[in-house]
Amino acid sequence: MSTPLTPADQEFAGRTALITGGASGIGLALAHRLAAGGASVVVADYDEANAREAVAELESAGAKAAAVAMDVTDPASVEAGVRFAVDTFGALHLAVNNAGIGGPSNPTGEYAIEDWNRVVATNLSGVFHSMRYELPAIVAAGGGAVVNMSSILGTNGFAGSPAYVAAKHGVVGLTKTAALEYAAQNVRVNAVGPGFIDTPLLRNTDGQDRDHLISLHPAGRLGKAEEVAELAAFLLSDRASFIHGSYHLVDGGYSAS
Numbered sequence: 001m002s003t004p005l006t007p008a009d010q011e012f013a014g015r016t017a018l019i020t021g022g023a024s025g026i027g028l029a030l031a032h033r034l035a036a037g038g039a040s041v042v043v044a045d046y047d048e049a050n051a052r053e054a055v056a057e058l059e060s061a062g063a064k065a066a067a068v069a070m071d072v073t074d075p076a077s078v079e080a081g082v083r084f085a086v087d088t089f090g091a092l093h094l095a096v097n098n099a100g101i102g103g104p105s106n107p108t109g110e111y112a113i114e115d116w117n118r119v120v121a122t123n124l125s126g127v128f129h130s131m132r133y134e135l136p137a138i139v140a141a142g143g144g145a146v147v148n149m150s151s152i153l154g155t156n157g158f159a160g161s162p163a164y165v166a167a168k169h170g171v172v173g174l175t176k177t178a179a180l181e182y183a184a185q186n187v188r189v190n191a192v193g194p195g196f197i198d199t200p201l202l203r204n205t206d207g208q209d210r211d212h213l214i215s216l217h218p219a220g221r222l223g224k225a226e227e228v229a230e231l232a233a234f235l236l237s238d239r240a241s242f243i244h245g246s247y248h249l250v251d252g253g254y255s256a257s
């Protein structure tokens with residue numbers, strides 16, 4: 001056994017990571033985590049002002065980082081963002097497909113068609129569009145790893161969130177399929193399933209009673225963005241070298257019962 005499986009200080013040195021939705025919440029925490037590990041980080045977000053602010057923070061902490069405006073619902077925008085990452089830092093090795101929205105809370109029989117389309121376009125098609133352009137770039141770099149941000153709602157239902165739940169289940173299937181397709185080319189693809197995490201997404205989603213959400217987690221609290229980032233960073237690292245095509249929970253026990 002020659003490969004060290006403990007974290008090295010600069011385990012992402014020489015690697016470029018692209019994070020969709022990297023300007024806020026979980027994506028932002030992960031940008032800081034990967035940068036601290038030595039990665040060059042591309043913050044890709046449709047909120048360009050926040051992306052630039054995130055990059056300024058990363059650079060002031062000594063990281064190599066760049067911002068790109070990207071709307072994951074638009075394949076041309078994603079293609080351009082991936083090209084930007086390769087052009088800026090020379091190659092793409094790591095990708096985190098994390099951009100997502102909550103959508104309104106309504107039962108399936110009353111869910112507005114436009115809300116369904118918007119949530120699925122972002123949370124499911126956005127992950128497909130991202131992998132569609134990232135995977136060839138990662139293969140061209142000689143291999144790497146992808147993490148797709150699903151949710152505990154990638155395996156559980158949740159009343160009032162049909163589009164979100166369907167999209168997050170879809171992300172798990174898409175992850176497994178891409179993992180099968182790309183394992184032989186030295187690319188690992190995995191999904192993360194967070195419980196409810198205290199981020200702007202949760203704070204801005206209608207109809208979510210915070211105390212009720214807390215009560216669903218045996219840990220007795222919501223998760224922190226940094227706790228999700230830690231799992232994603234592990235999956236992106238060489239320490240996870242035999243982990244392909246799986247779905248990993250970070251949920252304070254939500255799914256255990």
Ligand SMILES: NC(=O)c1ccc[n+]([C@@H]2O[C@H](COP(=O)([O-])OP(=O)(O)OC[C@H]3O[C@@H](n4cnc5c(N)ncnc54)[C@H](O)[C@@H]3O)[C@@H](O)[C@H]2O)c1
Pocket residue numbers: 020021022023024025026027044045046047050070071072073098099100101122123126149150151152193194195196197198199200201202
């Ligand atoms: N917060 C939670 O409770 C929770 C739980 C499970 C999974 N997740 C998932 O984690 C991911 C990150 O969520 P968060 O809680 O950090 O949310 P957040 O709102 O803090 O961050 C999401 C980021 O995605 C960006 N974004 C949204 N739509 C986009 C688009 N079309 N193109 C590019 N960027 C876009 C936003 O501008 C924002 O910067 C999402 O996929 C979400 O579904 C969140």
